Each structure stands twice: as structure tokens, then as C-alpha cells.
Amino acid sequence: MTARRDAVRDALARSEGFRSAQDIYATLRADGSKIGLTTVYRALQAMSDAGQVDVLRTDDGEAVYRACRTDEHHHHLVCRECGRTVEVEGPAVERWAEAIGAEHGFTGVTHTVEIFGVCPPCTAAKS
Structure with a gap:
């Protein structure tokens, strides 16, 4: 899980704004990663619980994530x-x-x- 969590963390670190789990997943897959969407969600939840990512809800209720600065x-x-x-x-x-x-x-x-x-x-x- 650590390598996959690091991949999610790196994808967020390269981003300027908030991104959805699906967007992060698509980016990682386009980069050749074999990571699954469920793993992306789990990594984001673990990082959120650890205070490593900011999370907010869009007007549609979707959770979006950003690496804490x-x-x-x-x-x-x-x-x-x-x-x-x-x-x-x-x-x-x-x-x-x-x-x-x-x-x-x-x-x-x-x-x-x-x-x-x-x-x-x-x-x-x-x-």
C-alpha cells in the first residue's frame, strides 16, 4: 500500500487545485500505473485521516482532495x-x-x- 499511497501523494503534489479521486485515478492510469480506483480511495482516506491532504465537498457533494501545503x-x-x-x-x-x-x-x-x-x-x- 505504501508504494501506491506514494503514487497518489505524488499525483496530488503535482496538482495546483483540488482533484477528485476519479481524476487522480485517471492520471495515474495514463502514466502507466496499474492502481485500482478502490486503492486510490483508500489511499486518499488514509492520507486525510493523517492530515496529509485537504478535503472539501463540491456543490455536487463530491469529495475533492489537495496536498496540504x-x-x-x-x-x-x-x-x-x-x-x-x-x-x-x-x-x-x-x-x-x-x-x-x-x-x-x-x-x-x-x-x-x-x-x-x-x-x-x-x-x-x-x-
């Missing part, structure tokens, strides 16, 4: 057109999440925030 907690600004992704910090979001949790008596609060928009190159291409 940092070990620190962060959020993403994602272009709806091309998928370009920028990792951003959100101290105000962190304070808000803690405050909301405390207000309702919750402890150990975690959160995920993804911000979607259109990046400058895609906006310029529309003009």
Missing part, C-alpha cells in the same frame, strides 16, 4: 472556474467558532471554512 490549521479560497486554491488564515473565523461553541456550551469545537469565488485570471478571461 502546511501543517497549520487553515482555510481555502477556491476559484469556481479553474479550481486554483489559496490557503488563507482566518483569525476572526477562529474566534467566532470558539465563541459560538462556548455560547452553546460546546467544547472541543472544530470547523471547516471554504470560500469560493473567481480568481483574477478567470475574471480577466471573462472580460
Whole structure:
């Protein structure tokens, strides 16, 4: 599994934005890998559990993956057109999440925030 997980990790590392498991699978197969789709899903899940990949859900509910650029907690600004992704910090979001949790008596609060928009190159291409 380690060699296959490394292949999935390498495919993600070569990518700019978030990619679906099917897209990663297609890339690996095109490169000559004999990896199966189920193995890609398992590798992605293991890397997600280990905090090695970022995961978000598209508007269609599909999980897409991206190699983490940092070990620190962060959020993403994602272009709806091309998928370009920028990792951003959100101290105000962190304070808000803690405050909301405390207000309702919750402890150990975690959160995920993804911000979607259109990046400058895609906006310029529309003009």
C-alpha cells in the first residue's frame, strides 16, 4: 500500500487545485500505473485521516482532495472556474467558532471554512 499511497501523494503534489479521486485515478492510469480506483480511495482516506491532504465537498457533494501545503490549521479560497486554491488564515473565523461553541456550551469545537469565488485570471478571461 505504501508504494501506491506514494503514487497518489505524488499525483496530488503535482496538482495546483483540488482533484477528485476519479481524476487522480485517471492520471495515474495514463502514466502507466496499474492502481485500482478502490486503492486510490483508500489511499486518499488514509492520507486525510493523517492530515496529509485537504478535503472539501463540491456543490455536487463530491469529495475533492489537495496536498496540504502546511501543517497549520487553515482555510481555502477556491476559484469556481479553474479550481486554483489559496490557503488563507482566518483569525476572526477562529474566534467566532470558539465563541459560538462556548455560547452553546460546546467544547472541543472544530470547523471547516471554504470560500469560493473567481480568481483574477478567470475574471480577466471573462472580460
